[in-house]
Amino acid sequence: MRMPEVAVPGSKSITARALFLAAAADGVTTLLRPLRSDDTEGFADGLTRLGYRVGRTPDTWQVDGRPQGPAAAEADVYCRDGATTARFLPTLAAAGHGTYRFDASPQMRRRPLLPLTRALRDLGVDLRHEEQEGHHPLTVRAAGVEGGEVTLDAGQSSQYLTALLLLGPLTREGLRITVTDLVSVPYVEITIAMMRAFGVEVRREGDTFVVPPGGYRATTYSVEPDASTASYFFAAAAVTGGEVTVPGLGEGALQGDLGFVEVLRRMGARVTVGRDATTVRGTGELRGLTVNMRDISDTMPTLAAIAPFASGPVRIEDVANTRVKECDRLDACAENLRRLGADVATGPDWIEIRPGAPLVGGTDIKSYGDHRIVMSFAVTGLRVPGISFDDPGCVRKTFPGFHEEFGALRARLGTA
Known part of the structure; x- marks a missing residue:
């Protein structure tokens, strides 16, 4: 069964990095097809609060860069639910001169920051956590950053390393960042490619x-579609025997999460990665497997949500960092799969889903306010009737039009 191409919105990870780079660059940068979602709008609003000029039209954003840092001498910035906003903007502000206070949603307040803020303090940044150490809210009293050597533990989140890499060219001496642990390596490779x-x-x-000083130069930058978001559409093809093509994601894609299609290939799907598009076709077969998803952990819930349809056990390993995302994703997946009647076991950094009785229709999925839980279990709903969500609107974070796009896909696949 063929279906038309699916238009997946721009990458959240790439849009956030592009906004930082554009703000830091010398000149005016134009971003083509950036993601417009709650997270990225929050990042752009944060830049505006800091005094950067950000012009937004539906398909193009323009940013007037300020290599010397924020134009505002003081600012209050609300980071919403956005981890990139909450981690990158205080780092950007540290390169300027002024007093900047950052706060975030209750969900983001719970997420850890300490390895990054400890590294910034080691570099001489006056940074204070106002309530709980290592969490928002925080205040940066910025006076520029000299640079030099710093050690960082990025075992919880690669975003800590990305934030410091992005800061490096804005320091007076450059940075030498030694990493003691690192998760989600492909996201760091995205950062380095975009800095180039x-x-x-x-x-x-x-x-x-090793990051040299000397600043960034403005450019025109095209944002590729979000590979994590594409995973739901690729998984939909695999579980229904349909076919999905996502244009704009191909051999040259920056995002490691496109590697999810290789997991689907191992399970029995037919996968074609072309120069500028990727196609997945379901074959009616979905085999069990054991897979290490440390480097593509944002797609762990996608695989967990289709695992009950596999002919053998699906074991996902080395994903401890998913416990400190928008929610504890390992527990959230296990809880929802059990509600559906699946046989599930979890450990500190793994989840195993075993084949068993048919899943229970009419189940209400608990979203935990996490966009990826909702989008993943929407795929389950292609095979299980009557699935509903307690908070379907939380997809605003990365894909405000998800339910409409997925509903259209459902109709085209004939599973409505």
Whole structure:
């Protein structure tokens, strides 16, 4: 069964990095097809609060860069639910001169920041957590950053390392960042590739990343579709025997999460990765497997949500970092799968879903306010009737039009 191409919105990860780079660059940067969602609008609003000029039209954003840092001498910035906003903007502000206070939603307040803020303090940044150490809210009293050597534990989130890499060219001496642990390596590779597009070459020496000073240059930058979001559409093809093509994601894609299609291939789907598009076709077969998803952990819930339809056990390993995302995703997946009647076991960094009785229709999925839980279990709903969500609107974070797009897909696949 063929179906038309699916238009997946721009990458959240790439849009957030592009906004930081554009704000830091010398000149006016134009971003083509950035993601417009609650997270990225929150990032752009944060830049505006800090005094950057951000012009937004539906398909193009323009940012007037300020290599010297925020134009505002003081600002209050609300980071909403956005982890990239909450981690990148205080780092950007540290390169300027002024007093900047950052706060975030209750959900984001719970998420950890300490490895990053400890590294910033080691670099001489006056940064104070106002309530709980290592969490928002926080205040940065910025006076520029000298640079030099710093050690970082990025075992919880690669965003800590990305924030410091992005800061490096704005420091007076550059940075040498030695990493003691690192998760989600492909996201760091996205950062380094994008820094290159803005005129900065990062060098890696073993566990040390060397970032030169000298700033960024403005450019025109095209944002590719979000590979994590595409995973739901690829999974839909695999579980229904349909076919899905996502244009704009192909051999040259920056995002490691496109690797999810290789997991589907191992399970029995037919996968074609072309120069500028990727196609997945379901074959009616879905095999069990054991897979390490450390580097593509944002797609762990996608795989968990289709695992009950596999002919053998699906075991996902090395995903401890998913416990500190928008929610504890390992527990959230296990709880919802059990509600559906699946046989599930979990450990500190793994989940295993075993084949068993048919899943129970008419189940209400608990979203935990997490967009990825809702979008993942929407795929389950292609095979299980009557699935509903307690908070379907939380998809605003990355894909405000998800339910409409997925409903259209459902109709085209004939599973409505």
